[in-house]
Amino acid sequence: MSNETTAGADRRDVLVYAVFLAAGAILPARAQAVGRRHVVIVDKMAFGPSPTGVKAGDTVTWTNRDIVRHTATARNGTFDVDLPPGASASAVMRRAGVVAYYCRYHPAMRSEISVGA
Amino acid sequence: MFKSFVFAGALALAPLAGAYAQSTAPSDPQIAHIAYTAGQLDIEAAEQALAKSMNTEVRAFAETMKRDHTAVNQQAMALLQRLKVTPEANPTSTALSQSAATERQRLAGLSGMAFDRAYIDNEVAYHRTVNEALRGTLIPGAQNPELKALLERGLALFQEHQAHAEQLARSHVQ
Numbered sequence: 001m002s003n004e005t006t007a008g009a010d011r012r013d014v015l016v017y018a019v020f021l022a023a024g025a026i027l028p029a030r031a032q033a034v035g036r037r038h039v040v041i042v043d044k045m046a047f048g049p050s051p052t053g054v055k056a057g058d059t060v061t062w063t064n065r066d067i068v069r070h071t072a073t074a075r076n077g078t079f080d081v082d083l084p085p086g087a088s089a090s091a092v093m094r095r096a097g098v099v100a101y102y103c104r105y106h107p108a109m110r111s112e113i114s115v116g117a
Numbered sequence: 118m119f120k121s122f123v124f125a126g127a128l129a130l131a132p133l134a135g136a137y138a139q140s141t142a143p144s145d146p147q148i149a150h151i152a153y154t155a156g157q158l159d160i161e162a163a164e165q166a167l168a169k170s171m172n173t174e175v176r177a178f179a180e181t182m183k184r185d186h187t188a189v190n191q192q193a194m195a196l197l198q199r200l201k202v203t204p205e206a207n208p209t210s211t212a213l214s215q216s217a218a219t220e221r222q223r224l225a226g227l228s229g230m231a232f233d234r235a236y237i238d239n240e241v242a243y244h245r246t247v248n249e250a251l252r253g254t255l256i257p258g259a260q261n262p263e264l265k266a267l268l269e270r271g272l273a274l275f276q277e278h279q280a281h282a283e284q285l286a287r288s289h290v291q
Binding site for chain 2: 045046066069106
């Protein structure tokens with residue numbers, strides 16, 4: 001870096017800026033507008049409290065703090081997330097409405113997420 | 118028919134309830150042995166069901182019993198090794214093992230829907246009895262707080278298993 005001329009360094013900086021600008025123009029708007037992330041803790045055979053303020057396009061992440069494997073499986077088929085002990089996994093809430101879900105291994109484990117428009 | 122199976126199952130597990138008429142409460146090594154044995158016996162019952170049952174829901178239940186109790190017992194062994202506690206065989210866990218062996222022998226003579234009903238009915242009775250023991254004796258009696266915490270996780274697990282077995286029993290009652 002110290003061996004370059006000032007002019008060379010300026011040209012490289014301009015090129016870097018140009019690449020970022022071009023990427024911003026080319027990438028679809030969806031990839032740039034990231035939805036919010038919400039967390040549900042799974043522990044002791046239960047889904048933790050459901051997040052509030054979830055909007056369509058947001059991501060819900062389940063973190064399994066239990067010692068047995070669980071799933072978070074939507075009754076309407078829109079997500080089926082595998083949760084080995086200690087693992088986290090996510091699903092995007094694509095549609096507005098109330099999504100009821102359960103654990104495929106433990107039918108008494110049930111919850112729901114209200115997704116706003 | 119359902120009621121008589123549950124009664125028979127509960128009788129077979131009487132040693133678990135009866136042991137707590139003894140004057141001295143079980144020690145942590147004895148509690149650990151009872152809890153570990155209870156899980157291990159449910160794994161063996163599940164393996165028999167997976168060898169014999171042709172019902173999807175019963176098989177899924179048995180897979181879950183095997184998966185869950187294997188995980189809990191692995192956690193239990195890791196904890197006991199870390200605490201340097203050796204599980205201690207005792208009359209309660211011996212009686213539990215003997216009852217389970219008798220039940221397994223009875224189920225071995227059954228097949229098809231008769232096996233499924235008997236397996237699920239026994240799972241209901243078994244989980245109810247073990248849960249009472251966990252709540253009434255094993256958890257209150259555990260001295261080590263980490264052992265107590267693991268037993269409490271075990272109770273949450275067994276309670277869900279009990280609910281699951283009861284749901285299956287209702288849908289299978291003819």
